[in-house]
Amino acid sequence: MFKFSRASKAKPDSQFAETTMVTAGGSTVAAGGFQRDLIYVSFKDTLRVYGVPFEWLDCLVITYPDREGNERVQIQLVMRKWSGHLMRYAMALEHQLVQCLDRYEPHVDHSEYEWVWRYGDDCDCPFPDLPAPAEWAQKKVANNVRGTVAPAQPKPMPPVAAKAPPPADDKDFDLRDIFSDLKPEDLRKR
Numbered sequence: 669m670f671k672f673s674r675a676s677k678a679k680p681d682s683q684f685a686e687t688t689m690v691t692a693g694g695s696t697v698a699a700g701g702f703q704r705d706l707i708y709v710s711f712k713d714t715l716r717v718y719g720v721p722f723e724w725l726d727c728l729v730i731t732y733p734d735r736e737g738n739e740r741v742q743i744q745l746v747m748r749k750w751s752g753h754l755m756r757y758a759m760a761l762e763h764q765l766v767q768c769l770d771r772y773e774p775h776v777d778h779s780e781y782e783w784v785w786r787y788g789d790d791c792d793c794p795f796p797d798l799p800a801p802a803e804w805a806q807k808k809v810a811n812n813v814r815g816t817v818a819p820a821q822p823k824p825m826p827p828v829a830a831k832a833p834p835p836a837d838d839k840d841f842d843l844r845d846i847f848s849d850l851k852p853e854d855l856r857k858r
Contacts, residue, residue, distance in 0.1 A: 704729045707743060710768040718764070724749045726788075742782040750791045758785060 711727040714720075728744040743765075747754070754761070762783050769778040787793060 703741070706772055707741075707769065710765055710772060711743075714761070714764050714768050718761075720754065720761070721749075724751055724754060740780070740782060742784060744784045744786050746786045746788055747791050748788045750787075750793045752794075 707729050708727060711725075712722070715722055715725065724747065726746040726748055728746060730742045730744065731739050732742065734740050745758075745761075766778045766781070769776070
């Protein structure tokens with residue numbers, strides 16, 4: 669009735685095959701299941717600390733070889749529920765995730781990770797269509813008038829026990845205003 673004698677060894681899932689990653693010191697470490705689990709733990713920990721609802725975002729970790737044969741790590745943040753407020757802080761969230769990973773694994777260079785934002789089919793984005801060309805011209809003029817604004821310094825991650833305030837209701841938030849201050853040179857600073 670029950671077979672207690674021998675358990676068969678589970679076959680490795682080819683989707684999560686063991687790979688290697690280059691560390692800050694130039695050596696390599698395994699980027700298989702352990703690395704994925706660490707990224708997922710860091711993702712969940714960061715969302716919890718900052719009070720971002722878990723049902724808004726999902727995280728997928730993909731490894732692939734680059735041209736030189738080194739394994740690259742791509743972290744896909746999938747927006748499952750639309751939040752313009754969250755999109756305003758997308759770069760800050762990535763920065764905090766890297767800091768969390770650095771605390772867990774100081775010997776791995778996490779700055780080489782590739783970050784990708786994706787949007788689920790049912791995320792209910794209120795902006796399904798692009799605005800008219802005149803609106804882009806109007807934003808361009810407004811950006812030139814504003815001048816250069818000094819970039820905000822990232823805040824340190826609060827202690828794990830800290831409770832973040834609940835997210836603000838952002839129904840009236842306009843996504844087009846999120847990126848209105850960005851300039852091409854700001855994007856190349858990564």
